[in-house]
Amino acid sequence: MSEGDERQHDTLSAGALGRLRQNGWLAGVSCVAILAVSVTGQVPAYAAALACLAVLAVAAMTPGRKAETAVQVVRAVPEANPLGPLSAVHLAAAVAEPLVVFDASGAVVHANDAARRAFDGMRAGLSLPLRFRAPEMQSVIEGALAGDGTILSVDYFERLPVERSYRVTASPVGHDTGLYVLVFRDQSEARRIDRMRADFIANASHELRTPLASISGFIETILGPARNDPKAQANFLGIMQEQTGRMSRLIDDLLSLSRLEMKPYLRPGQTVDVKETLEAVISSLAPLMADTGMALDREFGEGSFLVAGDRDELFQVLQNLLENACKYGRSGGRVVVQLEKAISGGVDEVVATIRDFGPGIPEEHIPRITERFYRVDVETSRTQKGTGLGLSIVKHILTRHGGRLSIRSEVGKGSSFAVHLPVA
Amino acid sequence: MPSGHIVSAFEEELQFLSRRLAAMGGQAERLVEQAVAALVNGDPVLAQKVIRDDLLLDEAQREIDDKAISIIARRQPMARDLREIIGSIRITADLERVGDLGKNLAKRVNAVAEGRQPASLFRGLEALAELALAQLKEVLDVFASRSVERIGFVRDRDEEIDAMYTSLFRELLTYMMEDPRNITPCTHLLFCAKNIERIGDHATNIAETIYYMVTGDQMPPERPKEDKSHRVTLNQI
Known part of the structure; x- marks a missing residue:
């Protein structure tokens, strides 16, 4: 300390x-x-x-x-009360929302479980004004310490690591105890829905406009100059079908990204066997691999590979990565899937690496490829039926799992995407 | 470990200093956040607010400097206390620079917003700003918790920021080559990207100061430089 x-x-x-x-x-x-x-x-x-x-x-x-x-911080109840000798620590633990009790110097006296989960590094002795530096939080803490016992509240918004917004209430505990309490009411959901709507409309309208413009162009041609040309009509209808397919894939991906953004925290306590999930992904992609004529090498380590998380989401991560390897690394003819354990920064990790031997990604694109709709090569992405959202979804899921994605690539030699997840 | 000071007024002065510093850090974070939002959304009203708010940071720096110097003069602190005070002076200087860089972003809002630019121009800048802000936040969190053993992340993040900056540099040059009308906004955006990258550097400086304040040692010197934009030329793109 x-x-x-x-x-x-x-x-x-x-x-x-x-x-x-x-x-x-x-x-x-x-x-x-x-x-x-x-x-x-x-x-x-x-x-x-x-x-x-x-x-x-x-x-x-x-x-x-x-x-x-x-x-026993808030022992406000007299002995005769039916609550009996209920300790404030128990009371705080029973509150589902983050609750922090602090003293006149602004130092944390007690933080309940929810508070310790929500705020990294929250523990007794931490100085609140140093941790919550946003101007509005500074004024609410100061106001509570200097105040006349009234209850103050303010909206507090944290952007990083995941966006969260709280309604924060500060009030003194009892009379002249020298203790104060901060309660955080999570409003992230409501705020996220608002933002999501705006983002969804912006992204969707921009990306859907291109196929839509092409479809409406072809409709005009079919109704006009190609009215009596069945051969051209068949050709155009084929293109239109392709474009509608692209639009529906795009909508699927946008929806799954939105769903992820709706629930940024994982329910604790679930564990996933990465090895089993990886096998399931491999068998689900077997048809694609047969189509593209790719070979797959497994290099799995010994032991169990359990991580905390949501199986469906991790399935999607591995599926997106393996699918990319098959599509964009096609010229290499094979994919290597590795699964091992490693220690990084003192944390035990499960590392799943998916490596292809295709054309590779130029260095300058690597930091950016997890951005929404960022494409290294627009043409290749279109022909492979990419939506520009796959890696963005991967990154999103990994952030929620406390994991990360590391990308290595050399032009002409292929790329490797490694998923790092903390061991359960 | 020493348990507080015998003169409790000294104790209070030191606490005041770190609290004031944290508040200043919060203002700097907010300012950069709003400056980037103003830039991306082309919001001149928010930009004006950012430019005004920079005065608060200048004021905070003066106040902390005065306080620190008066503590040194009156208490003649030693060892850890002295490092704490000198560190505060250094951190305020960095935060004040962060504020200036944020203000500079806000000043360019009008020039960039002239003739609405496509959103793709800003997406990279937003991502870069997110990295730099994360860096600043985590560093200031370490200042609050004093858990310097976790400070290694600073260098990883610094590398990421540099790589992102280089990539953005290339992207903006490409837009300029595509259409000369892009040159004005893209040049401004290049300066914006540079400013954001500098904000990340100041955060790294602050991390080094905190490391020194807490341990009394300098952070080990290895500092890989990944920013390769000085080598980007036209025929490479």
């Missing part, structure tokens, strides 16, 4: 200690007063001693309860 956290811890415990000392001091003064009275002779010595003991006993109990409040 670093020194900054240590300091905040210290100010925290110093608060509790201060209260203790205050009580001890009071008890001391009372004892001295009682003794003084007994010395002046009006009260017998044994009575004075008894009185002192009583005062000390009371003093010993009082700070005990105060120290408890520092740990």
